[in-house]
Amino acid sequence: MKKLCSYCHTEAKPYFRSRDYNRRVTQEIFAYYCCPNCGLIFIFPVPEDLGDYYPPTYHFAPETLGILKANAAHERYKIKIIQQYVKQGGLLEIGPSYGCFTYLAKNAGFEAEAIEMDAECSKFLNEVAGILTINSSDVCGALRTVKSYDVIAMWHVIEHLPNPWETLEGICEKLNYNGILVLAAPNPDAFQFHILGRYWPHLDAPRHVMLIPIKLLVEKMEALGMRVELITTTDEGGLGWNIFGWEFFFSNMCADLMVKKMLKIVGRAAARLFSLIEKMEGKGSAYTLVFRKKV
Numbered sequence: 001m002k003k004l005c006s007y008c009h010t011e012a013k014p015y016f017r018s019r020d021y022n023r024r025v026t027q028e029i030f031a032y033y034c035c036p037n038c039g040l041i042f043i044f045p046v047p048e049d050l051g052d053y054y055p056p057t058y059h060f061a062p063e064t065l066g067i068l069k070a071n072a073a074h075e076r077y078k079i080k081i082i083q084q085y086v087k088q089g090g091l092l093e094i095g096p097s098y099g100c101f102t103y104l105a106k107n108a109g110f111e112a113e114a115i116e117m118d119a120e121c122s123k124f125l126n127e128v129a130g131i132l133t134i135n136s137s138d139v140c141g142a143l144r145t146v147k148s149y150d151v152i153a154m155w156h157v158i159e160h161l162p163n164p165w166e167t168l169e170g171i172c173e174k175l176n177y178n179g180i181l182v183l184a185a186p187n188p189d190a191f192q193f194h195i196l197g198r199y200w201p202h203l204d205a206p207r208h209v210m211l212i213p214i215k216l217l218v219e220k221m222e223a224l225g226m227r228v229e230l231i232t233t234t235d236e237g238g239l240g241w242n243i244f245g246w247e248f249f250f251s252n253m254c255a256d257l258m259v260k261k262m263l264k265i266v267g268r269a270a271a272r273l274f275s276l277i278e279k280m281e282g283k284g285s286a287y288t289l290v291f292r293k294k295v
């Protein structure tokens with residue numbers, strides 16, 4: 001059976017096989033393929049029961065709004081990025097988890113709403129955080145039911161979606177003119193990925209079903225009538241994901257909690273060692289992109 005690239009429909013080549021090194025939910029082996037034409041990397045087959053690979057501890061669950069607030073502080077940089085392009089209006093976050101960013105957006109004056117696949121997170125957002133949230137794993141279907149927005153945000157979500165291209169089309173339809181899509185995801189051109197390959201924590205098999213090169217997103221969004229406003233791998237989030245990657249690469253080597261802690265320190269040292277390379281634009285572990293809908 002041909003493994004066709006979902007972006008350019010070229011036959012993809014086997015790339016590597018990986019396991020769930022990050023969470024150890026399963027001992028299964030997952031095959032990843034790479035498109036020789038466009039560079040898209042994807043898992044095949046996508047596990048049918050993908051939801052089963054998200055352990056109960058996947059989302060950090062705040063017991064109160066106060067705890068959410070305290071944890072939201074490190075996501076303020078996301079609001080600053082958005083406010084450079086849009087100061088106010090309707091904002092939709094796709095995949096907010098417990099909603100640290102959505103909550104900050106609401107406090108910054110945006111009319112914030114969300115679409116979230118996890119039922120507990122959705123309940124918290126609706127009932128505790130006061131953010132209108134649709135509980136659905138069908139992002140495209142949910143998008144068809146919502147109004148239009150000035151900002152749509154997807155922080156580390158697109159790599160989880162088996163149908164990213166259709167989702168991006170749905171998003172563009174739901175953006176007002178001059179509205180923006182802000183999107184962050186693991187960068188397959190990252191220095192760390194070239195060094196660590198199948199062991200790269202940002203591969204996160206099998207939950208990350210796709211690693212999308214920046215140039216494909218730019219091409220796709222321009223074809224949908226969007227203009228590039230920002231491409232970076234050195235925003236605060238991107239720099240943080242570099243450290244995360246090294247910490248988890250080393251701590252994933254062992255299941256013992258005490259040893260893990262020590263290995264994380266080794267990871268931090270590696271992060272310092274490679275920081276000069278990883279701080280070069282395009283080499284970081286995660287990119288943040290902003291696209292604006294042309295009038």
Ligand SMILES: [Zn+2]
Binds near residue numbers: 006035036038039
């Ligand atoms: Zn391709």
